[in-house]
Amino acid sequence: MTDDVQQSETQSGDPADRVKIFDTTLRDGEQSPGISLNAQEKLEIAQQLSRLNVDIIEAGFPITSPGDFEAVQMIARNVEGPVICALARTGFQDIDAAWNAIKDSERPRIHTFIATSDLHIERKLRTTREDVLGQAKAAVAHARQYTDDVEFSPEDGSRSDVDFMAEVVKAAIDEGATTINIPDTTGYAIPEEYAEILRGLYERVPDLHKVTLSTHCHQDLGLAVANSFAGVLAGARQVECAVNGIGERAGNASLEEFVMLLHTRRPAVGVWTGIKTRELSRTSRLVSRLTGYPVQPNKAIVGRNAFAHEAGIHQDGVLKERRTYEIMDAETVGLASNALVLGKHSGRHALKNALEELGYKIDGETLNQAFKRFKEIADRKKEVTAMDLEAIVSDELRDDTRAYSFDWFDLHTSSDGEPKAQVKVTKPDGEQVEGHGTGDGSIDAIFAAINDATGLTARLAEYRVEAVTSGQDAIGEVSVVIEVDGRMAAGQGVSTDTVQASGRAYARALTNVERRRGVVDEAEGAAASAAAPNHAVP
Numbered sequence: 001m002t003d004d005v006q007q008s009e010t011q012s013g014d015p016a017d018r019v020k021i022f023d024t025t026l027r028d029g030e031q032s033p034g035i036s037l038n039a040q041e042k043l044e045i046a047q048q049l050s051r052l053n054v055d056i057i058e059a060g061f062p063i064t065s066p067g068d069f070e071a072v073q074m075i076a077r078n079v080e081g082p083v084i085c086a087l088a089r090t091g092f093q094d095i096d097a098a099w100n101a102i103k104d105s106e107r108p109r110i111h112t113f114i115a116t117s118d119l120h121i122e123r124k125l126r127t128t129r130e131d132v133l134g135q136a137k138a139a140v141a142h143a144r145q146y147t148d149d150v151e152f153s154p155e156d157g158s159r160s161d162v163d164f165m166a167e168v169v170k171a172a173i174d175e176g177a178t179t180i181n182i183p184d185t186t187g188y189a190i191p192e193e194y195a196e197i198l199r200g201l202y203e204r205v206p207d208l209h210k211v212t213l214s215t216h217c218h219q220d221l222g223l224a225v226a227n228s229f230a231g232v233l234a235g236a237r238q239v240e241c242a243v244n245g246i247g248e249r250a251g252n253a254s255l256e257e258f259v260m261l262l263h264t265r266r267p268a269v270g271v272w273t274g275i276k277t278r279e280l281s282r283t284s285r286l287v288s289r290l291t292g293y294p295v296q297p298n299k300a301i302v303g304r305n306a307f308a309h310e311a312g313i314h315q316d317g318v319l320k321e322r323r324t325y326e327i328m329d330a331e332t333v334g335l336a337s338n339a340l341v342l343g344k345h346s347g348r349h350a351l352k353n354a355l356e357e358l359g360y361k362i363d364g365e366t367l368n369q370a371f372k373r374f375k376e377i378a379d380r381k382k383e384v385t386a387m388d389l390e391a392i393v394s395d396e397l398r399d400d401t402r403a404y405s406f407d408w409f410d411l412h413t414s415s416d417g418e419p420k421a422q423v424k425v426t427k428p429d430g431e432q433v434e435g436h437g438t439g440d441g442s443i444d445a446i447f448a449a450i451n452d453a454t455g456l457t458a459r460l461a462e463y464r465v466e467a468v469t470s471g472q473d474a475i476g477e478v479s480v481v482i483e484v485d486g487r488m489a490a491g492q493g494v495s496t497d498t499v500q501a502s503g504r505a506y507a508r509a510l511t512n513v514e515r516r517r518g519v520v521d522e523a524e525g526a527a528a529s530a531a532a533p534n535h536a537v538p
């Protein structure tokens, strides 16, 4: 018998049993190999995380690059609701950069960390336990000068000597840390062991009961959600996780899996989160779209097949009674929200209203552009669904200053059967340039023509096309990853025409490469002046 609980969209219950969701998609998630989001894309994800109602957004690691500093600052200034957190090592320069990036947020948090395992202390930090203890204390005290919301993590906690880790945790609490997070940095722990570490810390540090204990588990052995859950059973009330489970190496605990575990088995587990579960699917799609990281079809909760039934016996069972083979309702995670929302004759006002229902408040020129795209798509598609709108808007809402835009193309086949493309592209400085190209297929020819037009020698590393919704007239969403002079960047494009979507995706990836170059130059100045003179960001 399953616990199929009908719950309101935002859950409620005893505050002592509420598990805070600390989302690290934009920090640990963004450290995934090949992912590099620009500030605008990070802001778009942070706004969706706020709609999802996460408690804390770890927006980035500001000292690491001027681009990261700019993104965290933009999120701190523009995203309301969740606590906005920035990561810092124990050095004061790190902490100052973190503070400078988040200080305009209504609810800023500094998260500082240092490794406590002997392996890391001796081999990586090349220092002593005593020094680590001193650095932890000083860092928390320094961070507390700025904000009373300070989190401390003993990195590689699950492989640390518990007595020493307890000593460091106690010192951090004494200096004013309000959240203590125990990372299973290498994804090495097993659930009972991880829970035992947390229980051991509670025994050794009674004051741990006065602050929030947090989990941060990696997925190297596939146990990230299981370990996080074990941590919650041992008393943790904050779980660090990432949308689609992205993160360093094999990733972090998957936010959607952890949330739906608590939601679906609530009577058995007793604890709850404040997540608006109906936003889960949409959040997953956005993160996948902007990071260029596909979601595997059989991924729990948000995979394309998570609610699909193949075997006849299963289909028959579900038709008779859904709960025979389903423990959750697709509606609860927002997967069934693909109902028709607009028709071919819908006007600007209807589009604006539909977008507002989806949480997008747009006006002026952006609305005009979105309306133009909507009309193009509505002319070719019978039904324009919420998912289509989501794709159009996320394609249209990007900040396109300093962007390459894919304006026009022509394709034909030469007498020897080779595809030939001609394109017009506008460069970031506003100049429109033309290019010609040939290739193995139409898309290859278009990309060669864009390279010819822009004079950039981009190499295509990955290409993926997916239908946003089902049906022959579905909108195609193309994701590309390109490499220019050793820099990788992803781009996405949306259209009912795959060639058009591919050109847009390629142009956007070129923009992301260039923007990163531009951001480096521009933000360097901003970050340096934002940081105190003796604490410049490197």
Ligand code: KIV
Residues within 6 Å of the ligand: 028, 113, 153, 155, 156, 183, 184, 185, 186, 216, 218
């Ligand atoms: O995995 C880890 O140890 C981390 C810390 C910075 C919290 O990401």
Ligand code: ZN
Residues within 6 Å of the ligand: 028, 183, 185, 216, 218, 248
């Ligand atoms: Zn991590």
